[in-house]
Amino acid sequence: MYNIVAVSFGEIFLKGKNRGTFESKLIEKIRFALKEFKDVKVYKELGKVYIETMHEEDMENIIEKTKKVFGIVTLIPSIKIEKNEEIIIEKVMELFKYLLQKQNIKTFKIKTKRGDKKFPIRSMELSALLGEKILNEFKEVTVDIHNPDVEVEVDIKVSCYISSERIKGAGGLPLGTSGRALLLLSGGIDSPVAGYMIARRGVEIDALYFHTYPFTSERANEKVKHLKEILEDYCGKFKLYAINILEIHKAIKQHCKEEETTILARRFMMRLAEKLANEQGIEMLITGESLGQVASQTMKSMVVIENSIDMPILKPVIGMDKTEIMEIARKIGTYDTSIEPFDDCCSVFAPNHPLIKPKLESILKSEGNLDIDELIEKVYSTLEIL
């Protein structure tokens, strides 16, 4: 049916002088997302970006991929044809028949835009002509110009574009227009969503994953790798780093109070993440923390945990309920993988009664029992790229 998609991007227009940069970044990202398809052209014409294919049968998959490209607000699948009255009528009828099969239609409206004033038939006339043809062919539908079930648009420019469906894009800003951040990616539900939300604001991400093998399974690594692959549809290719923090857990278990385990371990994770980010020239961290969801995510816990580093931390899901986060996880396709039963941390190291109101002084005192620099060096040497 469709051979072209018109892409519209909302916020990019607000960016004034940067608009050109954003547009070319967006075109680059669309081309990258569609590199598996043959004979696809992505180009700009009269202020709009178009994706055109020579293979109509690819269109559905092209739309699916393009829907995941940040910066796109709406996708308008269209039929591009030459400006010829007979062909326009034929294609409008064809599209209408297709729409009737897809949805329940009682009322419709035809809207013609004649950008090319040389085209001999005026907008109103063409709309009336097409409307009449549809009424004659499909007896069950009537015209409603105020609140129709479907609106078929005929746009006459350099070529003629016929469209009706409007598909919601991923929104946000094109990747690579706002810097880079390091996502602390666990196997859970929240952190992939957090990465998605920040990437959606144009930020390129890399990810860091902590595990305690052999107290956790290699399958947990595979699970995180799978989450990375799902996120890459949105975020583009990125690096997934892994660090084995078993030695840290051992040291904490040996020298510190059990209830402090989570806070202490999180402080180490932050230090390790900051170290990696600094080495990679990354300016911010991202976590999937949601206020009050677990012991380490209370206000007081976060104050104590973040005290261990200087780097700013982005927490895009901080104010969201679990159900809201789950909804996004389902939408972006990470949910089913996140709920697989392979944990990134063994319950052996989870305290029975973790602190929810830790005191910085007593945490610092406990850390006095540990050789922090040596532990960091030791586990940092396990750093690998998965």
Add this chain to the structure above:
Amino acid sequence: MEIYLDNSSTTKVRKEVLNEIIDINENYYGNPSSIHRKGLEIEKKITQARKSVAKILNAKQEEIYFTAGGTESNNIAIYGLLGNLNDNNNIITTKIEHPSVYNIFKYFEKKVNVKYLNTDEQGKINLDELLSFVDENTSLVSIMLVNNEIGTIQDINKVVELVKSKNKKTKIHVDAIQAYGKIKIDVNKTMVDTISFSSHKIHGPKGVGGLYIRHNTKLTPSIFGGNQEKGVRPGTENTPNIVGFGKACELVYENFEEEQKKLYDLKQEYAKRLIDEIENIKINSCLNEIDGAPHILNVSFKNIRGEVLVHYLENLGIYVSTGSACSSKAKTDNRILSAINLNPDYLDGTIRISLGYFNSFDEIEYVVKSIKKSVEEIRNIMKM
């Protein structure tokens, strides 16, 4: 270094079997149902395989049906035997069956009264309880010959005697998937109706299994299609793997006593060495040859996590399995270990060592040392 001690999960295919599978794929690729010579030549190979498979059970080849594996055999047999159930009927199985039997019985709870036999701490079923369960309405008893996790052997001949003494019409199915080729089974002495078994547990290929159906026993079909396997399991035969299965059976048959003795000796040596070297250990498998299969040694260590031990050992090139999985959400929930009433202190720390053709005495030293070292390390970390 690679020491594979998870032969109850699956086994490595023997080279002789592999050669046979390649030969069939390359040279005997015909469909046995074809009337031309290409069909006939593979049909003859299948017949030969059927004979080899039958020999392990001392059965007639006409009583052997090839399936796609053990789970399918259990399903075809149990479904088939329960074809004419009515509401008054009851059916009996044990609490330690494999899921491919247990979950069918769970499903039938919706239709009839299902009774589950308890076991003692060795995993042996209670024969008095069996006697009390069977009545004139009992249509089926299904009992596994060798348990897959702890290796306990049930006295099936006694089961048959007791069941038939109360109800001659009761059908009996035996899941022999862990027993086939490992302990002697003779269908002329063990008068059950159906027996299921599988190829990949005896160094044959995966995706093929078998079902013994006693002459005159009728099964209600659950799969419909052509007349392959006399309608018991329609569908074009998995010819290369069936022939491979036959070859694996030949190899088992040739050296049965010798190989069985080797496995028992290995198992007993492992048990002895582990008990000698490691404190707070519990052997859950029966070591004698009447109650315990030759290839399965189930061991629990106090205050460790079985799953963590599996990962420690994989790092040392040793592959064992655990019935328990460590999860932050739930403590170990293992139906079989619960059924034998294993001490909770030991429950999480359970692993299964299962032996096969490729294992040897040379491995014991390294394996025992590795388990000892790993258990000590894990205990140290856990009690810190």
